[in-house]
Amino acid sequence: MTDRPRLYLSPPHIGDHELALVKEAFATNWIAPIGPHLEAFEAEVSSLVGIRHTLALVSGTAALHLALQLSGVRPGDEVWCSTLTFAGSANPIAYLGATPVFIDCEEHSWNCDPGLLAQALDDAARHSRLPKAVVVVDLYGQCADYEPIVAACSRHGVALIEDAAEALGARYRGKSAGSFGRAAIFSFNGNKIITCSGGGMLVSDDVELIRHARHLSTQARDPAPWYQHSEIGYNYRLSNVLAGIARGQLRVLEDRVLARRRINRMYQDQLGALPGITFMPMTDSSDGTTRSSRWLTVIQVDPALSPVTAEELRLVLTEDNVEARPVWKPMHLQPVFAGTRVIGGSVSERLFANGLCLPSGSAMSNADIERVVGLIQRKMGY
Numbered sequence: 261m262t263d264r265p266r267l268y269l270s271p272p273h274i275g276d277h278e279l280a281l282v283k284e285a286f287a288t289n290w291i292a293p294i295g296p297h298l299e300a301f302e303a304e305v306s307s308l309v310g311i312r313h314t315l316a317l318v319s320g321t322a323a324l325h326l327a328l329q330l331s332g333v334r335p336g337d338e339v340w341c342s343t344l345t346f347a348g349s350a351n352p353i354a355y356l357g358a359t360p361v362f363i364d365c366e367e368h369s370w371n372c373d374p375g376l377l378a379q380a381l382d383d384a385a386r387h388s389r390l391p392k393a394v395v396v397v398d399l400y401g402q403c404a405d406y407e408p409i410v411a412a413c414s415r416h417g418v419a420l421i422e423d424a425a426e427a428l429g430a431r432y433r434g435k436s437a438g439s440f441g442r443a444a445i446f447s448f449n450g451n452k453i454i455t456c457s458g459g460g461m462l463v464s465d466d467v468e469l470i471r472h473a474r475h476l477s478t479q480a481r482d483p484a485p486w487y488q489h490s491e492i493g494y495n496y497r498l499s500n501v502l503a504g505i506a507r508g509q510l511r512v513l514e515d516r517v518l519a520r521r522r523i524n525r526m527y528q529d530q531l532g533a534l535p536g537i538t539f540m541p542m543t544d545s546s547d548g549t550t551r552s553s554r555w556l557t558v559i560q561v562d563p564a565l566s567p568v569t570a571e572e573l574r575l576v577l578t579e580d581n582v583e584a585r586p587v588w589k590p591m592h593l594q595p596v597f598a599g600t601r602v603i604g605g606s607v608s609e610r611l612f613a614n615g616l617c618l619p620s621g622s623a624m625s626n627a628d629i630e631r632v633v634g635l636i637q638r639k640m641g642y
């Protein structure tokens with residue numbers, strides 16, 4: 261090991277306003293899962309994303325749980341989900357006693373393969389076995405190809421839920437990430453593009469869905485002077501204190517996106533010519549109407565062309581106290597989902613086998629990037 265300072269994959273990057281906003285919460289005694297920061301945060305995300313209704317929650321996972329439940333998912337239903345993702349995309353399916361079915365990604369975007377999805381939905385419709393909902397993930401900050409995905413889901417009347425946990429600030433054909441499904445979720449966990457230490461958001465144009473979600477997220481209290489409940493609720497509401505942090509972070513979101521995009525470009529400039537190294541394909545348009553947030557910079561190391569493997573690079577970085585991680589292990593390869601049906605799977609398996617996520621935090625200096633680049637170049641003999 262080394263005494264070099266730790267370089268994290270994606271640490272929090274706090275701006276100039278968060279502390280003042282938290283102090284305001286203390287000064288006004290709004291230390292509760294209710295208060296002015298919470299309402300302001302919801303309104304700000306609503307106007308940023310261009311979605312009418314928003315609900316701030318304790319996590320992105322909680323938001324997805326409510327989105328699925330309020331899309332009518334019940335025990336025994338099928339819910340289809342991108343396989344190349346974090347467990348937070350799939351666990352809520354299990355919370356509801358539903359059956360996950362995982363679906364492979366396409367080479368072009370690393371997101372849910374629209375052709376595969378459309379064909380599988382057509383097949384399922386013929387056998388009257390349509391899923392109740394489909395969870396599509398915007399991987400590493402890049403939107404999935406929603407035009408054909410939305411068309412396939414609406415043709416079959418299947419609810420589309422967008423998992424935009426990694427994609428706040430991204431766009432697809434002029435619309436913001438988070439605006440493509442019946443509902444969408446964001447995460448403000450510590451490693452995400454902006455953070456309030458832990459938090460999430462459910463967004464939808466469906467006023468009734470958000471109203472019901474708000475009710476369920478606060479223990480489903482009926483309007484009565486005594487505590488009365490007609491449904492099982494959850495304690496999922498975000499704290500007003502954390503909403504203060506989140507509001508400060510929202511003010512610097514665009515800076516954070518631009519910083520991550522710049523870091524990605526520097527890695528590409530300096531590593532793109534090495535044998536066997538390629539980057540996550542970018543679906544960005546030149547006019548900016550489609551853009552990734554580049555939450556993480558991710559490379560593929562082709563073992564047939566590169567003198568080293570992705571795992572060897574990861575170990576070299578780890579030895580120098582640099583955190584790098586494999587691409588998400590596909591859900592259909594997870595022990596907890598053993599035996600689950602998967603539609604396709606070989607693309608995500610290869611991306612996992614050869615993939616490596618590089619440190620991508622928006623506070624990284626040029627020297628930090630050169631440290632990572634230098635370690636990779638030296639290991640590869642350059």
Ligand SMILES: *Cc1c(COP(=O)(O)O)cnc(C)c1O
Pocket residue numbers: 318319320321322345346347348349397423425426446447448449459460
């Ligand atoms: C982080 C993440 C989640 C879960 O969000 P939390 O706020 O950590 O619960 C869900 N899906 C994806 C793709 C994520 O990256």
